[in-house]
Amino acid sequence: MEGQAPSPLPDQVLENVLETVLHFLSSRRDRNAASLVCKSWYRAEALTRSELFIGNCYAVSPRRATARFPRVRSLTIKGKPRFADFDLMPLNWGAHFTPWAQALAQSYPSLRRLHLKRMSLTDRDLTLLSLSFPHFQDLLLTCCEAFTTTGLAAIAANCRLLRVLDLAECVVEVADEEVDWISSFPETQEETHLESLVFDCVECPVNFQALERLVARSPSLRKLRLNRYVSMSQLHRLMHRAPQLTHLGTGSFSASELDPEPDYASAFAASKSLVCLSGFREIWPDYLPAIYPACANLTSLNFSYADINAHQLKSVIRHCHKLQTFWVLDSISDEGLQAVAETCKDLRELRVFPVNTREEIEGPVSEVGFEAISRGCRKLQSILFFCQRMTNAAVVAMSNNCPDLVVFRLCIIGQYRPDPETLEPMDEGFGAIVMNCKKLTRLAVSGLLTDRAFGYIGTYGKLIRTLSVAFAGDTDLGLKYVLEGCPNLQKLEIRDSPFGDGALRSGLHHFYNMRFLWMSSCKLTRQACQEVARRLPHLVLEVINSEEGKADDIEILYMYRSLDRPRDDAPKVVTILH
Amino acid sequence: EEDTSYSHKEKHFFTHKPNMATILGKESGLNLKETELCLGLPGGGGVGGGGGGGGGGGSSEVETPRATGKRGFSETVDLKLNLQSKEDLNENLKNVSKEKTLLKDPAKPPAKEILEIEGDLEKYFRAQVVGWPPVRSYRKNMMAQKVSTEDVAEKTTSSTASGAFVKVSMDGAPYLRKVDLTMYKSYKDLSDALAKMFSSFTMGNYGAQGMIDFMNESKLMDLLNSSEYVPTYEDKDGDWMLVGDVPWEMFVESCKRLRIMKGSEAIGLAPRAMEKCKSRS
Numbered sequence: 053m054e055g056q057a058p059s060p061l062p063d064q065v066l067e068n069v070l071e072t073v074l075h076f077l078s079s080r081r082d083r084n085a086a087s088l089v090c091k092s093w094y095r096a097e098a099l100t101r102s103e104l105f106i107g108n109c110y111a112v113s114p115r116r117a118t119a120r121f122p123r124v125r126s127l128t129i130k131g132k133p134r135f136a137d138f139d140l141m142p143l144n145w146g147a148h149f150t151p152w153a154q155a156l157a158q159s160y161p162s163l164r165r166l167h168l169k170r171m172s173l174t175d176r177d178l179t180l181l182s183l184s185f186p187h188f189q190d191l192l193l194t195c196c197e198a199f200t201t202t203g204l205a206a207i208a209a210n211c212r213l214l215r216v217l218d219l220a221e222c223v224v225e226v227a228d229e230e231v232d233w234i235s236s237f238p239e240t241q242e243e244t245h246l247e248s249l250v251f252d253c254v255e256c257p258v259n260f261q262a263l264e265r266l267v268a269r270s271p272s273l274r275k276l277r278l279n280r281y282v283s284m285s286q287l288h289r290l291m292h293r294a295p296q297l298t299h300l301g302t303g304s305f306s307a308s309e310l311d312p313e314p315d316y317a318s319a320f321a322a323s324k325s326l327v328c329l330s331g332f333r334e335i336w337p338d339y340l341p342a343i344y345p346a347c348a349n350l351t352s353l354n355f356s357y358a359d360i361n362a363h364q365l366k367s368v369i370r371h372c373h374k375l376q377t378f379w380v381l382d383s384i385s386d387e388g389l390q391a392v393a394e395t396c397k398d399l400r401e402l403r404v405f406p407v408n409t410r411e412e413i414e415g416p417v418s419e420v421g422f423e424a425i426s427r428g429c430r431k432l433q434s435i436l437f438f439c440q441r442m443t444n445a446a447v448v449a450m451s452n453n454c455p456d457l458v459v460f461r462l463c464i465i466g467q468y469r470p471d472p473e474t475l476e477p478m479d480e481g482f483g484a485i486v487m488n489c490k491k492l493t494r495l496a497v498s499g500l501l502t503d504r505a506f507g508y509i510g511t512y513g514k515l516i517r518t519l520s521v522a523f524a525g526d527t528d529l530g531l532k533y534v535l536e537g538c539p540n541l542q543k544l545e546i547r548d549s550p551f552g553d554g555a556l557r558s559g560l561h562h563f564y565n566m567r568f569l570w571m572s573s574c575k576l577t578r579q580a581c582q583e584v585a586r587r588l589p590h591l592v593l594e595v596i597n598s599e600e601g602k603a604d605d606i607e608i609l610y611m612y613r614s615l616d617r618p619r620d621d622a623p624k625v626v627t628i629l630h
Numbered sequence: 631e632e633d634t635s636y637s638h639k640e641k642h643f644f645t646h647k648p649n650m651a652t653i654l655g656k657e658s659g660l661n662l663k664e665t666e667l668c669l670g671l672p673g674g675g676g677v678g679g680g681g682g683g684g685g686g687g688g689s690s691e692v693e694t695p696r697a698t699g700k701r702g703f704s705e706t707v708d709l710k711l712n713l714q715s716k717e718d719l720n721e722n723l724k725n726v727s728k729e730k731t732l733l734k735d736p737a738k739p740p741a742k743e744i745l746e747i748e749g750d751l752e753k754y755f756r757a758q759v760v761g762w763p764p765v766r767s768y769r770k771n772m773m774a775q776k777v778s779t780e781d782v783a784e785k786t787t788s789s790t791a792s793g794a795f796v797k798v799s800m801d802g803a804p805y806l807r808k809v810d811l812t813m814y815k816s817y818k819d820l821s822d823a824l825a826k827m828f829s830s831f832t833m834g835n836y837g838a839q840g841m842i843d844f845m846n847e848s849k850l851m852d853l854l855n856s857s858e859y860v861p862t863y864e865d866k867d868g869d870w871m872l873v874g875d876v877p878w879e880m881f882v883e884s885c886k887r888l889r890i891m892k893g894s895e896a897i898g899l900a901p902r903a904m905e906k907c908k909s910r911s
Contacts, residue, residue, distance in 0.1 A: 138761030221768065253768070307797075333772075336808075357772060381773075407773050409763050438763060465763045522762065547761075 063092075070096040080105050099123060106130065107567050109147055109171065110592065113616040114155030126165035126190075127156070133570050133610060134520075135545055136170060137195060140572060140608070142596065144623050149173035157184035165190040165216075172196070175227075178203030182210035189245070190216035197223040201233045201256065208236035215272075218250040226256045235262040241269070248275035252301045252331060257281040267293045274325075277301025280333035284316060291319040302331030305339055305358070316342035330354035330379075337364045347371030354379040356405050362387035369395055379403040382417040382438065389421030393428025401434040401459075411466035415440030419447075426450035434459035442499065444471045447481030451488040460485050461496035467523040467548075470500040477501055483508035486516075493540075496520035506530035510537025518543040531555035535562055545570040553580030560584065563591055568612040576606040578629075584611075585629040592618050593629040794882055800828045800859065800890040811882045817874055824861065828890060854897040861890050862899060872899045 074096050077083050080103070087097040103126040106112060118124075131147025149171045156163060163185045171193075178199055181188070188211045201224060207217065237244065244266065251258075258281065267273060273294050278287065282303030291297070300323070307313060316339060320326070326346045335358040350372050355365070356379040365380070365388040375396040380388070382404050392399070402425060404417060417439050423446040425432070432454040442464050450457075462482075470477055478499035486492060486509050493515050497505065501524035509516070510533030517540050525531065531551040534541065535558050544566065552575035563569065563584070578595065585593045596608040618628045765773075794811040807827050814820045854860070861873040865884040873881070873888070 135761065135764075137766050138764050139767065140761045221766065223768075356769075359773075405769060406763065406765065409765055409770065409773070438765070463763050467759070467762070520764075522764075548759075 067092060067096055071100050074100045078103070102126060104128070108612050108614075109152065110619050111567075111612060111614050114152045116616060118155050118159035122159065123162070124160050125162055126167075127160070127163065128167040128169075129171060130169040131171035133543075133545065133568055134170075135547070135570055135572070140547070142598075142623055142625050144172075145596075145626065146619065146621055146623075147171045148621055149177050153177040153180050157181075161185065162187055164188060165192075167192040167194070168196055169194040170196065172198040173203075175199050175203035175206070179206040179210075182206040185211075187213060189213050190218075192216065192218040192220070193222050194218075194220045195222065198225075200225040200227040201254070202227040202229070202231055204233035204254075205231050205236035208233055209238065212238075212241070213245050215245045216248040217246070218248055218275075219253055220250065222253050224254045224256075232259040232262060234258040234266060237262075237266050239265065244270045245272060246270040247272045248299075249273065250275060250277040250301065252277045252279050252303075252333070254279050260286050264289060264293060270294070271296075273297065275299035275328075277330060278303035280304045280331075283307060284336070284339060285313060288314050288316055288319050291323055295322050296325055297323055298325045299328040299352075300326055300331070302329065302333075304334040305332045306334040306336040307339075317345055321345035324349075326350065328352035328354075328377075332358035335360065340364060340368055343368065344371055348373065350375055352377040355384075356381055356403065359383040359407050361385070362391065366391045372396060373398070375399060377401040379405070381405050381407050382415070383407050385416040386418055386421035386424070389417060390424040390428075393424040396429060398431060399425075399429040400431055402429070402432065403436040404438060405436075406438040406465065409438075409465060411440060411469075413440060415465070419443040419445070422446045423449050426453040430454060431456060433457060436461040436463075436496075438463045438465060440465050441469075441472055442478070442481075443473050444476060444478060444481035444484075445473070447478070448484040451481075451484040455489055456491060457485070457489040458491050459494040460489065460492060461494070461520070462498055463496065464499040468500045469498075477505070479505040479508065483512075486512040490515075492516060494518040497524060498522060500524075502526050503530040503533070506533040510534050513538050515540055517541065519545070521546040521549055523548045525549045525551060528552055528555035528558075532558040535559035539565075541565075542567045544568075546572070546574060548573040550575055553577055556580050556584060560587060563588055563611070564613055566613070568610065570608070570610050571606075572608040574606075574609075576609055578604050578606060581606060581609060581611075582629050589630075590614060594622070595627045595629060596625055597627070598625065794885070796863075796885055796887045798824065798827070798888040798890070801892060801895070809888070811885060816878055817881075820873075821861070824888075824890065828859075854893040856893045858893050859890050860893050860896050861888055862896055863888050869902075870899060871902065872896060875902075 070093065074083075074086060074093075077086060077097075077100075083097055083101055087094045098120050099122065101121050102124060104117065104121050104124045106117060106127070106129045109129050109131045129149075129152060131149075132141060132145065135141065136145065147170060149168060150173075153173070156166075157180055161184070164187050166181070166188075167190075173193075173196055181191070183206075191207060191211075191214070196219075199222075204217075204219075204224070205227075207214065246266075249266075249270075256279075258279070260282070263282075264286075267276065267290050274297060276290070276294060276297055277299070278290070278301050280303055282290075284303075284305060284307050287303050287305070291300070320343050323346060327349055329343060329346065329350060329352070332355060337360055340360070344367075347368060348371055351374050353368075353372060353375055354377075359381050361383060362385050365384040369375075369388075369391050373395060376398050378392060378396065378399060378401070380392075380403070384391075389404070392402075406415075408415075417437075418441040419439075422437060422439070422442065425435075426446070426449050430453055432450075433456050435450075435454075435457065436459075439462075442462065447462065464478070471481075478497075479502055481499075482495075482497050482501070482505050486495070492513065495509070495513065495516055495518070497509075497520070503526045506525060506529070509519070513519075513534075514537075516538050519534065519538070519541060521544075528551055530549070531546070532555050534544070535555070539562075541562065542565070547570075551571065556571075556576060557580065559569070581593050581595060585591060590613055592612055592614045594608075594610040595606055596610065597605075598607060618630060622628060795808050796811060798807045798809055809820075809823060809827075811820070814823065862870050863873050863881070863885045864870050864887045866886065870889070876884070
């Protein structure tokens with residue numbers, strides 16, 4: 053047979069088959085495992101990985117990541133550790149996106165989706181993004197900063213296929229020039245591809261007419277979360293333009309015109325697909341009845357910026373039988389929580405935020421509401437609860453009533469608070485949680501806690517991946533129990549606890565398995581950290597002191613594994629030990 | 631074995647404090663070693679006042695020095711001293727005894743005594759630890775605003791028997807408010823409340839009584855020529871007037887709605903206002 057191409061070598065066939073099969077593997081854990089089988093599996097997996105997750109932007113260099121995985125279409129990168137949200141890190145600490153932006157522009161022309169969390173990205177980065185990826189569809193920025201509305205305008209103007217633009221809890225500066233980024237979406241496009249537009253964190257007004265026109269020409273729009281500069285009547289107009297919305301952030305939920313107002317309830321009644329409501333940034337409670345028509349279908353309700361009282365909440369919540377996710381302020385008090393417990397039998401996630409973060413006040417929510425929730429919402433999987441007062445008994449009750457808990461985060465605002473009834477530490481309550489909630493992967497503790505509590509965590513918390521500790525423990529033993537007992541621990545953040553060098557050493561066997569360790573205002577010394585750095589060369593130990601050149605005491609240790617050399621973009625207050 | 635004696639619990643409670651009391655003491659010159667360890671210093675609205683309605687709301691976060699006595703990241707933390715007058719202090723002290731403290735330590739002197747011991751009523755501050763509780767700054771700021779507007783008694787509850795609710799708008803602000811004029815006793819009260827609601831609205835030119843001085847023509851014209859905001863209102867007859875042209879009680883009766891606008895826009899209303907004033911005096 054002449055003129056025919058030679059048949060592929062058997063190895064090549066195998067590789068092709070492998071690639072085709074591996075193509076279907078989506079879980080990154082499965083992919084990581086597959087890549088370890090042998091060299092050809094490693095290569096095939098690398099060529100077929102289209103979704104890349106980088107949990108710590110400094111764990112691997114952009115060059116290394118793009119070299120190994122050449123065909124990435126979706127990328128997630130996380131930067132700063134969570135405690136940075138609470139002003140515990142210096143400004144300009146890092147997590148700069150620029151080197152990544154440049155590498156991606158070069159290596160991933162087919163990039164479609166980018167999700168950044170706690171990264172610092174500039175307008176230039178955003179502009180580069182908008183110009184480098186012709187197929188770009190989804191941009192999600194969570195807790196990011198350092199960019200302005202100019203960067204957003206570039207994305208709006210240049211990403212013709214933009215489907216998702218989600219800005220969650222970002223700090224967006226207002227640009228100097230009066231650029232309205234909403235107006236930058238090209239008006240010439242008859243229909244946009246927008247499915248999700250979330251900008252509730254953008255703290256400046258947008259051109260409403262441009263926004264209305266944008267919504268009108270976005271037939272695929274399902275998620276729209278407005279910022280607090282959008283008034284009630286403007287919301288009304290937008291809702292009539294987009295009755296197909298499934299997720300709505302209502303903006304200010306407050307009036308801006310002096311004239312009689314339209315029938316808001318009809319807008320909510322007409323939006324038959326609504327399942328998620330949020331916003332209510334400047335809520336005028338008189339308007340609450342407007343949302344009644346939508347309540348029966350809601351699976352998610354975020355009132356966490358609305359300081360409504362129990363009475364006002366009840367009028368809404370009694371319709372919300374399908375609710376699964378509920379975020380709220382403690383202004384609803386225990387009475388409000390009881391109402392939630394009575395109606396929301398399907399509740400999976402509850403977050404209760406404090407209006408007043410002072411510790412010496414009575415506080416409107418307590419163990420009473422907490423226990424009511426545990427009795428009424430048996431399917432609870434995730435809870436974040438701030439309070440000034442909690443008892444062991446209530447926590448134990450929840451551990452028994454809600455065995456499906458995966459995330460348990462209890463923040464008793466007063467430091468070192470014992471159980472107010474028994475004056476005991478809170479050890480037994482948290483102990484019961486780790487004992488009874490066998491699926492628990494994330495735990496945040498508070499109140500007066502002894503080493504005993506950590507003993508419980510080390511003994512029973514076998515699935516725990518994330519642990520947050522503050523003002524707790526007695527001795528090194530506490531931390532030792534955890535580091536020795538929790539094989540799945542990946543993220544450990546500790547502040548103001550008396551754990552020192554001995555405790556740190558007890559984790560040497562495990563640190564390579566962790567994404568990071570944060571310890572601030574503990575009892576670590578520089579020598580111990582230096583020793584760890586020597587013994588584990590792939591660990592980066594960042595010592596952050598508020599004054600440069602501090603001798604022995606460590607204020608903050610931020611430690612993480614890394615495949616590459618330590619970064620060179622750290623500010624002066626950061627010392628990298630090696 | 632469990633040592634359930636009180637002193638054991640007390641030991642737990644005290645030994646775990648990072649000795650901030652001493653550090654604070656060093657910083658401010660007050661010896662606070664013996665005081666209540668909840669970080670609310672006597673009279674500072676900590677144990678008493680602030681929570682209900684005593685203090686002036688708002689957030690006053692002072693960064694505590696760390697164990698080494700040095701400050702943390704001062705760029706990221708607002709340093710505010712919550713200074714109050716002696717009168718406010720006495721107010722707060724009245725409230726102190728009503729507050730429950732979770733651990734009653736008979737050894738600790740009550741707040742009032744501490745103040746007398748220290749003898750320095752002017753200098754105290756409410757201290758909070760950086761980044762605690764773990765609530766994001768954005769949320770904390772939003773909440774701080776809400777706490778202060780509650781002091782203004784602008785509650786839109788369902789039962790409002792006899793109130794004089796009027797809508798208040800401000801040029802440039804994206805949303806309206808409602809106020810109940812019967813909650814205030816004077817123009818000064820009202821303007822304080824408005825100032826809290828609309829933070830760019832200042833009362834700079836209103837003088838001690840909280841009223842525009844209509845008798846002083848040149849001062850009035852200065853105000854109206856400036857870019858300062860002035861409050862105006864629509865009265866029963868549908869006319870727009872400058873707030874302050876009539877006695878307070880009359881104003882409450884006749885005001886239908888309020889609008890805060892730039893002085894330069896309100897200038898047309900001045901002559902009528904002055905006339906009204908002159909005709910009364």
